[in-house]
Amino acid sequence: MLAKEFIIALGTHNQAKRAAVVLASGIEPICHAVPSGVADQPLSENETIIGAINRAKHVLAAEPQADIGLGLEGGLTYDETHTQQWYLFSVCAAWDGKQLFVGKGLYFPIPNPIGEKLQQGGIELRHIIDELSSTVGSNHKDGAYGLFTEGRITRSDVFRDAVIAALTPFQSSFYK
Numbered sequence: 001m002l003a004k005e006f007i008i009a010l011g012t013h014n015q016a017k018r019a020a021v022v023l024a025s026g027i028e029p030i031c032h033a034v035p036s037g038v039a040d041q042p043l044s045e046n047e048t049i050i051g052a053i054n055r056a057k058h059v060l061a062a063e064p065q066a067d068i069g070l071g072l073e074g075g076l077t078y079d080e081t082h083t084q085q086w087y088l089f090s091v092c093a094a095w096d097g098k099q100l101f102v103g104k105g106l107y108f109p110i111p112n113p114i115g116e117k118l119q120q121g122g123i124e125l126r127h128i129i130d131e132l133s134s135t136v137g138s139n140h141k142d143g144a145y146g147l148f149t150e151g152r153i154t155r156s157d158v159f160r161d162a163v164i165a166a167l168t169p170f171q172s173s174f175y176k
């Protein structure tokens with residue numbers, strides 16, 4: 001476990017992401033919205049990872065008193081090779097000014113018509129999930145994962161695992 005005095009800067013005010021960091025670390029992060037430098041709706045694995053890394057680096061620069069910057073980014077990717085299926089996944093990048101690690105959360109199939117609609121542009125996943133779940137701000141709540149699994153997995157759960165993965169090399173003596 002990280003020491004309580006360890007300061008985490010998180011590059012967003014998103015509540016699902018903030019909750020994920022608390023679940024993963026037991027620490028309340030300093031939230032500071034920073035640009036991801038990628039599209040509002042990333043549509044490839046590479047773009048999503050770059051967005052997470054940009055956020056981690058930008059937030060540590062903006063909050064230099066922090067020990068580590070975390071960037072959390074959600075994105076979609078199309079699996080051409082095996083399943084011809086769109087997937088939603090969540091990435092955490094962790095940057096302490098010297099070392100960078102990335103944790104990837106669950107890969108989760110989403111209905112292909114949703115992926116195709118997003119690919120056409122002009123709309124983000126949260127708009128579609130808001131409409132399907134008759135809510136506003138689904139991306140701050142249980143998200144697409146919560147809707148499709150009837151609450152068995154939430155957006156915070158998925159990001160929690162990604163945060164644990166990205167933080168572990170900074171915590172565990174096995175990586176020293």
Ligand SMILES: O=P(O)(O)OP(=O)(O)OP(=O)(O)OC[C@H]1O[C@@H](n2cnc3c(O)ncnc32)[C@H](O)[C@@H]1O
Pocket residue numbers: 011012013014017040041042072073074075088124125126127129138139140142143144145155
């Ligand atoms: O405020 P920020 O940190 O930018 O959080 P975000 O939720 O708006 O943005 P992300 O970059 O993480 O996600 C890219 C887009 O995909 C949407 N999205 C990703 N995962 C989602 C989920 O589980 N449920 C609903 N929308 C989701 C999200 O709302 C954005 O429109």
